[in-house]
Amino acid sequence: MSSPSKGEAIILYDGVCGLCNRLNQFVLARDSAPQFRFAALQSRFAGEVLARYGKDPKDLDTFYLLEDYGLPSERLRSKSDAALRVLRRIGGVWKISRILAWLPRSLLDLGYDLVARTRYRIFGKTDRCRVPSPRDRARFIEYE
Secondary structure, three states: OOOOOOOOEEEEEOOOEHHHHHHHHHHHHHOOOOOEEEEEOOOHHHHHHHHHOOOOOOOOOOOEEEEOOOOOOOEEEEHHHHHHHHHHHHOHHHHHHHHHHHOOHHHHHHHHHHHHHHHHHHHOEOOOOOOOOOOOHHHEEOOO
16 A cells, blocks of 8 residues: 655546546556556545545545645546546646636536446446556555
């Protein structure tokens, strides 16, 4: 188990969702800095963070990005806001996602919610959180 350090950006994802695990692999492959850590929504760590923000840790339909962990500037972003921030921070061609930020957040979140409702049917669901590869294991918080 690897604990987060102050100032880190942490992606909180549904650990049993096939789409979420694919998105983690997408980020890992493009996050050359590396600037992101990962924690399953089912983890104790995510539960504590979400409770601090008044969010239900049992709501697995939302993707979160926790920025500046443990600092006064700490901020929890969700849904399309979180996804767009991750893409922008990855950089490169993914910076083009800034164009989507001009759309109303309610419209972006509507699209996000549609994908969230159908993701298990389309991408599958596992019985438990996927264990990361040995190469990436240190980037995951509470992967056991």
